[in-house]
Amino acid sequence: MPFGQVVVGPPGSGKSTYCAGMQQFMKSLNRDAIVVNLDPASDYKPYECAIDIADLIDLRRAMEKQKLGPNGGMVYCLQYLGKNLAWLKGRLDEHDDKYVLFDMPGQVELYTHHEEVRAIVESIEKWDYRISVVNLVDAHYCIDPTTFISALLLSLSMMMRLELPHVNILSKIDLLPRYGELKYNLDFYTEVHDLEYLLLHLDESRWSAKYKKLNEAISGVVTNYSLVSFTTLDIQDKHSVYTVLKIVDKSNGYIHLSKENPFSPSAFHETSFELDHLNDTQEKFFSATSDGGPIVEENIDTE
Secondary structure (H helix, E strand, O other): OOEEEEEEOOOOOOHHHHHHHHHHHHHHOOOOEEEEEOOOOOOOOOOOEEEEHHHOOOHHHHHHHHOOOHHHHHHHHHHHHHHOHHHHHHHHHOOOOOEEEEEOOOOOHHHHOOOHHHHHHHHHHHOOOEEEEEEEEEHHHHOOHHHHHHHHHHHHHHHHHHOOOEEEEEEOHHHHHHHOOOOOOHHHHHHOOOHHHHHOOOOOOHHHHHOHHHHHHHHHHHHHHOOOOOEEOOOOOHHHHHHHHHHHHHHHOHHHHOOOOOOOHHHHHOOHHHHHHHHHHHHHHEEEOOOOOEEEOOOOOOO
16 A cells, blocks of 8 residues: 655745655655656756656646646646546556655645646545645745735645645745744744734734734634644754654554554654654744744854
């Protein structure tokens, strides 16, 4: 029974970089992993790509032939893939029992308004793959309350529509101090609790005031469902990558069913490793002020 991760997230969230870093890390653990690129618009592939949707359909040619724009062309390519899933299955069968990282498109409407991605992942499940969704959200969204609330709603929407084990990640956490101060400590954003406190920091401009009730309503929806939480990731830090991999392995069942698992099962019964990882991240990149809000440290070495 093969295992895998469906890597999603908005454009620029670091999906391809994540796949490359995770693939390299897995190789260091003697776990045989391949990357499958299902993003027709991807020109940058920093990883060894075993299967590429570009071998099935070319986005630019599809746009020219169908007279479509970039977003319409993307939808068309995924619809074409959906009608030719036998091609994908045949290519995956060539890599039998290997761990698979699916690098997905970043256009959010594919997950919120269309059914193509959902149909594809449902087919992959039917092929007896044990998969989890890894949703990357750029950590700099935490700086502005409105963008963070939007990211929460998008994450919740993906969780509800894809209906798979879901791991939400604040990516590029090492770059966050460069963008400014957080209003609260890091655990406020990872645990996603007490969002009403975040609403207190909304900009009092006319634009923000106009949508204040909308932000309150969205925050209420996210809080009522109580499904969204995050872990953090610095893809250059092997300990950070290791923590994320342990969380994903728990979500897709790899730890329980795979003989290839290099980790000790007893380690996964410890619930403190996620908290320890969060505390280490907080100490590495931030220091707490007396009122609980973090301030940015100067001269931080992110290498």
